[in-house]
Amino acid sequence: MEQINNIQVVPCTSSNYLRPFRVHYNQNGTKKSWxxxxxxxxxxxxxxxxxxxxxxxVKQFRPAVYMSEWExxxxxxxxxxxxESESTEPKVPEEDKAGETSEETSSHxxxxxxxxxxxxxAGLVDKPNLSLEEIARQEVxxxxxYDVPVTKLRKITSYRSGVGVTGSKQTMFYAEVSEENRxxxxxxxxxxxxxxxxxxxxxxxxxxxxxxxxxxxTMGVIFSFIWFHSNMSPKYKIxxxx
Numbered sequence: 001m002e003q004i005n006n007i008q009v010v011p012c013t014s015s016n017y018l019r020p021f022r023v024h025y026n027q028n029g030t031k032k033s034w035x036x037x038x039x040x041x042x043x044x045x046x047x048x049x050x051x052x053x054x055x056x057x058v059k060q061f062r063p064a065v066y067m068s069e070w071e072x073x074x075x076x077x078x079x080x081x082x083x084e085s086e087s088t089e090p091k092v093p094e095e096d097k098a099g100e101t102s103e104e105t106s107s108h109x110x111x112x113x114x115x116x117x118x119x120x121x122a123g124l125v126d127k128p129n130l131s132l133e134e135i136a137r138q139e140v141x142x143x144x145x146y147d148v149p150v151t152k153l154r155k156i157t158s159y160r161s162g163v164g165v166t167g168s169k170q171t172m173f174y175a176e177v178s179e180e181n182r183x184x185x186x187x188x189x190x191x192x193x194x195x196x197x198x199x200x201x202x203x204x205x206x207x208x209x210x211x212x213x214x215x216x217x218t219m220g221v222i223f224s225f226i227w228f229h230s231n232m233s234p235k236y237k238i239x240x241x242x
Contacts, residue, residue, distance in 0.1 A: 004061065004112035017124075037162075041169045043136040044122035046156065046224035047144060048203075048232070051178040055206060055228075056144050057118050057221065059197040060188075065216065066115025073108045118199060118217040120172070120224060136173045143196050145186035146177040156227055172224065174232075 012018070019038040026032070047056035123139035125132065133150045140148050158171040188194025201209050209215060210225045 004066070004115070007109075009067070037166045039166045039168050040124040040126050041171070042122055042124050042161075043132050043139065043171050043173065044120040044220050044224075045136050045140055045153070045173045045175050046120055046228065047140060047146065047175050047177055048228065049178065049200070050176050051180075052200065053203045054200040055203070055225070056121070056146070056177070057199045057201055058121055058143050058186075058188075059116060059118050059199045060195060061112065061115050062117050063115060065117055066110070066112070069110050069114040070108070073110050075108065116216065118215060118221060120218065120220045122170075122220070132171050133173070136171075136175075140175060140177075141184070141186075143186050143188050143194075144198050145184035146175075146181045147183045148175045148177060148181060152176065156224070170220070172220065174224075174228075 017039060020035065021038060022033055022035050024031070024033045048054075049056055121139050121143045123135060123143075125135055127135055130138070131150075133153050136153055137148055137150050140146050152175060154174045156172040156174050158169055160167055161170050162168060186196065186198045188196035206225045207229065210217070210222045
């Protein structure tokens with residue numbers, strides 16, 4: 001999963017998943033404009049294994065996260081005062097400077113692990129003939145290897161994500177599984193470019209995991225663990241170590 005190389009960033013002229021737009025509008029008499037991205041809505045599923053008392057998450061490499069980390073790790077431009085102080089140093093020929101910049105950029109490339117995140121099982125709503133529950137069921141089967149009947153999926157809530165850029169809606173479900181429901185290894189669909197690792201988070205470690213900032217995760221993981229603690233822990237009389 002973390003053998004990432006030959007990285008190239010190129011303009012995106014067409015995509016099956018994203019469409020950029022700019023909207024112009026008036027708000028309270030003031031002309032405004034806003035750039036946004038049209039994308040699919042999605043579903044996510046908090047999976048709890050009642051046999052082993054653990055949550056089932058997925059772990060995968062996210063190029064957008066990786067490139068953001070890479071951009072963040074690049075040296076910041078010199079401030080005017082710093083430029084002035086460096087002006088007294090001997091100047092480096094442009095050809096040497098170019099080589100130096102190339103090495104410097106390469107040296108600041110983060111490890112592939114910087115783009116790996118822990119997430120809820122999730123997928124795009126891109127099958128108009130299927131209900132949200134049916135799409136969620138398919139994702140659980142493909143990504144995590146559990147066959148969960150649609151009737152066993154409980155809707156937690158729906159919310160808007162990326163409101164400043166996409167405004168798409170995600171619907172979150174809860175599903176309880178046992179080892180009896182496991183029919184495969186999961187891992188996603190390689191033919192669609194998916195490379196997913198199934199991860200188990202023990203129930204008693206869940207809240208520590210959720211708030212550990214050194215573990216890269218989505219907001220959906222944090223929210224769903226809190227939801228479970230508030231709604232399901234009392235029912236099962238089990239502690240989430242809060």
